Amino acid sequence: MAKLPKPEELAKVDxxxxxxxxxxxxxxxxxxxxxWGAKAKNLQVVDFPNARDWNPxxxxxxxxxxxxxxxxxxxxxxxxxxRSFKLFLDICxxxxxxxxxxxxxxxxxxxxxxxxLRTELLRSVYKKYFTNSGKVLGKLGGARELTYDVxxxxxxxFYQCTECRRCSVFCPYGIxxxxxxxxxxxxxxxxxxxxxxxxxxxxxxxxKGNHLGLxxxxxxxxxxxxxxxxxxxxxxxxxPTFNRKGAEILFVTPSGDLFADPGTYTAMGYLMLFHELGxxxxxxxxxxxxxxxxxxxxxxxxxxxxxKIYAEAKRLGVKYIIGGECGHMWRLIHQYxxxxxxxxxxxxxxxxxxxxxxxxxxxxxxxxxxxEFTADLIKNGKxxxxxxxxxxxxxxxxxxxxxxxxxxLLEEPRYxxxxxxxxxxxxxxxxxxxxxxxxxxxxxxxxxxxxxLRMQGGLPxxxxxxxxxxxxxxxxxxxxxxxxxxxxxxxxxxxxxxxxVTGVHELVGNAMVMTGEKERTQDLRLEPLPGEEGNx
Amino acid sequence: xxxxxxxxxVIFLVLIAYAGIEAAHLHVLFGIVIPYAAFxxxxxxxxxxxxxxxxxxxxxxxxxxxxxxxxxxxxxxxTVENPSSTFGVIVRMALEILFFRSLFRNLKTEMHxxxxxxxxxxWLWLAGLAFHWxxxxxxxxxxxxxxxxxxxxxxxxxxxxxxxxxxxxxxYTTDIIILGAVTYLFLRRVAIPQLKYISLxxxxxxxxxxxxxxxxxxxxxxxxxxHVVGVKTLTMGWLSLSPVIPENVGVIFYIHxxxxxxxxxxxxxxxxxxxxxxxxxxxxxxxxxxxMKRHVNPWDYPVHVHTYxxxxxxxxxxxxxxxxxxxxx
Numbered sequence: 001m002a003k004l005p006k007p008e009e010l011a012k013v014d015x016x017x018x019x020x021x022x023x024x025x026x027x028x029x030x031x032x033x034x035x036w037g038a039k040a041k042n043l044q045v046v047d048f049p050n051a052r053d054w055n056p057x058x059x060x061x062x063x064x065x066x067x068x069x070x071x072x073x074x075x076x077x078x079x080x081x082x083r084s085f086k087l088f089l090d091i092c093x094x095x096x097x098x099x100x101x102x103x104x105x106x107x108x109x110x111x112x113x114x115x116x117l118r119t120e121l122l123r124s125v126y127k128k129y130f131t132n133s134g135k136v137l138g139k140l141g142g143a144r145e146l147t148y149d150v151x152x153x154x155x156x157x158f159y160q161c162t163e164c165r166r167c168s169v170f171c172p173y174g175i176x177x178x179x180x181x182x183x184x185x186x187x188x189x190x191x192x193x194x195x196x197x198x199x200x201x202x203x204x205x206x207x208k209g210n211h212l213g214l215x216x217x218x219x220x221x222x223x224x225x226x227x228x229x230x231x232x233x234x235x236x237x238x239x240p241t242f243n244r245k246g247a248e249i250l251f252v253t254p255s256g257d258l259f260a261d262p263g264t265y266t267a268m269g270y271l272m273l274f275h276e277l278g279x280x281x282x283x284x285x286x287x288x289x290x291x292x293x294x295x296x297x298x299x300x301x302x303x304x305x306x307x308k309i310y311a312e313a314k315r316l317g318v319k320y321i322i323g324g325e326c327g328h329m330w331r332l333i334h335q336y337x338x339x340x341x342x343x344x345x346x347x348x349x350x351x352x353x354x355x356x357x358x359x360x361x362x363x364x365x366x367x368x369x370x371x372e373f374t375a376d377l378i379k380n381g382k383x384x385x386x387x388x389x390x391x392x393x394x395x396x397x398x399x400x401x402x403x404x405x406x407x408x409l410l411e412e413p414r415y416x417x418x419x420x421x422x423x424x425x426x427x428x429x430x431x432x433x434x435x436x437x438x439x440x441x442x443x444x445x446x447x448x449x450x451x452x453l454r455m456q457g458g459l460p461x462x463x464x465x466x467x468x469x470x471x472x473x474x475x476x477x478x479x480x481x482x483x484x485x486x487x488x489x490x491x492x493x494x495x496x497x498x499x500x501v502t503g504v505h506e507l508v509g510n511a512m513v514m515t516g517e518k519e520r521t522q523d524l525r526l527e528p529l530p531g532e533e534g535n536x
Numbered sequence: 537x538x539x540x541x542x543x544x545x546v547i548f549l550v551l552i553a554y555a556g557i558e559a560a561h562l563h564v565l566f567g568i569v570i571p572y573a574a575f576x577x578x579x580x581x582x583x584x585x586x587x588x589x590x591x592x593x594x595x596x597x598x599x600x601x602x603x604x605x606x607x608x609x610x611x612x613x614x615t616v617e618n619p620s621s622t623f624g625v626i627v628r629m630a631l632e633i634l635f636f637r638s639l640f641r642n643l644k645t646e647m648h649x650x651x652x653x654x655x656x657x658x659w660l661w662l663a664g665l666a667f668h669w670x671x672x673x674x675x676x677x678x679x680x681x682x683x684x685x686x687x688x689x690x691x692x693x694x695x696x697x698x699x700x701x702x703x704x705x706x707x708y709t710t711d712i713i714i715l716g717a718v719t720y721l722f723l724r725r726v727a728i729p730q731l732k733y734i735s736l737x738x739x740x741x742x743x744x745x746x747x748x749x750x751x752x753x754x755x756x757x758x759x760x761x762x763h764v765v766g767v768k769t770l771t772m773g774w775l776s777l778s779p780v781i782p783e784n785v786g787v788i789f790y791i792h793x794x795x796x797x798x799x800x801x802x803x804x805x806x807x808x809x810x811x812x813x814x815x816x817x818x819x820x821x822x823x824x825x826x827x828m829k830r831h832v833n834p835w836d837y838p839v840h841v842h843t844y845x846x847x848x849x850x851x852x853x854x855x856x857x858x859x860x861x862x863x864x865x
Contacts, residue, residue: 095664174818463650
C-alpha cells in the first residue's frame with residue numbers, strides 16, 4: 001500500500017494547472033488515490049457484466065469486446081431517460097463558479113477535479129458522438145473520441161467525485177455533477193470497471209441484507225454486546241426484538257453502526273431511547289441495511305437493494321418505518337424510494353405513539369428520520385435529559401451532504417444536540433448547512449488503499465473543524481451519517497488528532513435519564529463521566 | 537488556439553459583411569435573406585432544442601435543497617431555498633432567472649498556508665447580471681424599430697437608460713455597461729489560470745461576437761450616425777413580409793445586422809441555450825415534497841430482487857439457532 005504523506009506535506013496544494021491542455025494530459029493513476037478493482041465473484045453474485053479479477057495498475061483492464069459501442073449505446077439510452085443528464089451536458093457555460101467549491105479540487109489542486117472539468121471529461125465525448133458542432137469542429141469544439149485513455153481518465157476522476165452536490169448549490173443553472181458521475185459510473189459498470197470496495201458491499205447487501213455481510217445470528221449477537229454494555233452503564237436490561245411480526249414500527253439503520261465504533265455507540269443510543277419510550281418496534285435482520293452502495297454502481301442496482309425495506313415492512317405488518325442516522329440512505333429514502341418501490345399504501349402515515357405528532361412530511365413514504373422523531377419527543381418534553389453528562393464534550397456538527405442538500409434536514413439534529421449538550425459551536429458558515437463539505441470519502445471511496453485521496457478530499461472539512469478546535473476547544477465532531485462516523489474518524493486522526501467523532505444519538509443516550517437507571521458513572525464509551533474521573 | 541480562432545472568425549465575419557455590401561453590393565442578401573434565414577433558424581432551433589430536452593423525462597425528483605426542509609410545524613422551513621410548494625418554486629426560479637441567486641452565493645476558496653480561506657466573490661455575479669440585464673434592455677429598446685407607434689413603456693425604458701443626459705444622441709448607459717461587462721467576462725477567462733484552462737473556443741466566440749455587435753451598434757448610433765428612418769423602413773418591411781432595401785444606410789448597419797444574424801443562427805446550437813435550459817433544471821424547478829407526494833418514473837421497470845423467502849431459505853437454521861422467528865419451520 002502506498003505510504004501516506006505527512007499532513008504538512010499534503011496540505012501544500014499546488015493549484016497551478018499543467019502546461020499541457022487537459023485533453024493532452026492523460027490521467028496518472030497515483031497509488032494511494034484510487035481503489036482496487038472489483039473481484040469477479042462479487043460481480044457475479046448480482047449478475048454484473050464482465051465479471052473478472054482485474055487490476056487498475058495494469059495496462060490491460062480486460063475490457064469486453066466492442067466496449068466503445070457499449071458505452072455509446074448506454075449514453076444514448078441515458079440521454080433519453082434523464083433530462084438532467086442531457087440538459088446538464090448541454091447548458092454549462094463554463095463560468096467556473098463551481099471550480100473551487102469541490103473538496104477534491106481544494107485538496108488536490110488538480111484541475112480535473114473542478115466540477116466543470118470533471119463533467120467536461122464526459123461532455124467532450126458526448127459532443128463528439130451526439131452533437132453536430134462536435135462532429136464538425138472536433139477538438140476546437142471541445143469534442144474528442146472515446147479512447148482507452150479517456151476511459152481510464154473517467155474511471156480515475158469519476159471515482160474522485162463523492163456526488164456531494166456542493167457544486168450544484170453554486171451553479172447558476174443548478175448543474176449537479178452527481179448526475180454526471182452517476183451516469184459515468186453506470187457506463188463503467190457495464191464494462192465491469194467496478195471497485196472492490198463498492199462491489200463487495202453490494203454483493204453482501206444483496207444476499208445477506210447488509211453491506212458488512214452480517215448474517216442473522218451475527219446481528220443479534222452484535223446487539224447482545226451493546227445490551228451488556230448498556231446494562232453495565234445504566235443497570236437496565238434492554239430487550240429489543242428482531243423480525244417481529246405485528247410491531248408498530250420497523251427500524252432500519254446502516255449496518256456500519258452494528259460493527260465498528262464510534263457507530264456502535266450510536267446504535268446503543270437508539271436501543272436506549274426506544275427502550276425508555278417503550279416503543280413497540282422491531283429490528284430486521286433481512287432489512288438490515290439502510291445504506292445502499294448499489295447507488296454507486298447503477299440506478300438499477302440501487303433499486304434492487306432498496307427493495308427489502310418496504311418488503312420487510314409489509315411482511316412484518318408494521319405501520320411505518322423509522323430510519324436511523326445515515327447520509328446517502330436518506331437521500332435515497334427521500335428522493336428515490338417512493339418512486340422505486342412505492343406507493344407504500346400498506347403502511348400508515350407515521351404518528352409518534354409518544355407525542356401523538358403526525359409526521360405529515362412523510363405521509364407518502366411513511367418513513368421518519370430518527371432526528372425528526374427525537375426532536376419531536378424533546379419539544380414535547382417526553383425525555384428527561386441531563387446535558388451535563390456531555391459536559392466533557394465541546395461539540396461541533398457536520399451536516400452530511402445528502403441530508404443537507406438532498407433533504408434540508410438541518411435544524412432537527414441541531415435541536416437535539418442543543419438539548420443534550422451544553423457546549424455546541426458551529427463551524428464557519430461557508431462550511432455548514434447547504435454549503436457543507438463532504439467528509440472526503442463518500443460514494444464508496446472509503447477504502448484504505450485510497451487514503452491519500454481521502455485525506456485530500458477531507459481537508460476542507462477537517463480544516464473547518466480545526467478552526468473551531470483552536471478557537472473554542474472543540475473536541476468532538478457530531479454527525480448523522482454512518483460513513484461519516486467511519487471516515488471522519490480517520491480524517492480527524494490525520495488532520496486534527498484531538499477531535500473525536502460521534503453520532504447524535506450517542507449524545508442522546510448519554511444525556512437521557514432512564515427510568516430506574518442506576519447512578520451513571522460512565523458514558524456509552526465506558527469512559528468516566530465528567531466529575532467521575534477520579535472514581536475509576 | 538481557443539482564443540485566436542474565434543477572434544479571427546469574428547473579424548472575418550465583419551469583413552464578409554463589409555465586402556458583401558461595399559464591393560459586391562449584396563444588399564438584398566445581407567439586409568433581407570440572411571436576417572430572415574437566421575431568425576427562422578433561431579426560432580425553430582430554439583423550439584426543437586427545448587422540445588428535445590422535454591422529451592427526456594425527469595425520472596426522479598432531485599431538487600438541490602439549500603435551506604431547512606418543511607418537517608415539524610415548530611421548525612421554520614425555508615420556503616424559497618427549499619420549496620415545499622409550487623409558489624415556493626416559482627419564487628425560487630424567479631430569483632434564479634432574474635437575479636442569479638445561486639451565483640450570488642459565490643465564494644472564493646483559497647489555501648493560505650495550511651488554512652482554507654473563504655472570501656467574497658461577487659464580481660462574477662455582478663458582471664453576469666450587468667451583462668444580461670443590459671442585453672435585455674438593449675433588445676427591448678430595439679422594439680422601436682418594429683412598432684409603428686412607440687408605446688409609453690418603451691419610451692420610459694429609453695428615458696431611464698439615457699438618464700445621464702450626455703451627448704447627442706443621448707448616451708445609453710446600457711451601451712457602456714454591456715461593453716464593460718463583456719470585457720470583464722473575457723478578461724477573467726484569460727486572467728484566472730483555472731478558468732483559462734477550461735475555456736473553449738465556444739466560450740470565447742460568443743463573447744467576441746456580442747462585443748462586435750455592441751461595438752458596431754455604438755459606432756452606428758454615436759459616431760457614424762446611420763440613417764435611422766431608412767433602417768426603420770427596412771425593419772418594418774421585414775414585419776410586413778415585403779421588405780425593401782432603403783437608400784443611404786451605411787455599411788456599419790449591415791455589419792451590425794450580419795453579426796446579429798450569426799448570433800441568432802448560432803444560438804440554438806450553442807451553450808447560449810442556457811437561457812432556455814435554466815427553466816428546465818430539475819435541481820431547481822422541483823418541489824421538495826418527496827416524502828409527501830410520490831413521484832412517478834415513466835420508464836420504471838421491474839428488477840431482480842433478493843426476497844425474504846430466499847433469505848430465510850439460506851439462513852433458516854442460523855435464524856432458528858438464535859431464536860429468530862421464521863416463516864417456515
